[in-house]
Every structure is written in C-alpha cells, then in structure tokens.
Amino acid sequence: MSVIMCKYGCLSDTDENPDFSYDEKEGYTCANCAENEVDEWRMRQYERDQQDMFDSPDLNWSGLR
Ligand SMILES: [Zn+2]
Numbered sequence: 001m002s003v004i005m006c007k008y009g010c011l012s013d014t015d016e017n018p019d020f021s022y023d024e025k026e027g028y029t030c031a032n033c034a035e036n037e038v039d040e041w042r043m044r045q046y047e048r049d050q051q052d053m054f055d056s057p058d059l060n061w062s063g064l065r
Helices: 029-053
Strands: 001-005 011-013 021-023 027-029
Touching: 001 027, 027 029
Parallel strands: none
Antiparallel strands: 001 011, 021 027
C-alpha cells in the first residue's frame, strides 16, 4: 500500500486509485482531482466556444449585427 499526497492536498491510495499523474513541478495529482481538472478544462473550452459564437459576426448570437 502506498499513499500519495496530491497537489490539491488530498491523500490518495495508489493501490485503490492507480490512475494518478505526476508532474515534476506540481507534484502528484490523484485520479479524482485529475478528473476534476479535465471537467474544469472542458467547461472553460465550452464557455470559450460559446463566447466565440456570441462574438462571431457570422453566427450573430448577440443579435447586434
Ligand atoms: Zn487530489
């Protein structure tokens, strides 16, 4: 059994959650937090896409042009 301290401060048992990642600068990221990071990243991408569509003169989501 080995427990890692992830960069978000949680402890993760690598036997139960072997799906962690390690970065030399940032340290460990446990499986749960890595998943959250992906979700957050997707959310940001989604918001940016929405904004792009809103700002696009072709799609004209804002209705201003
Ligand atoms: Zn974590």
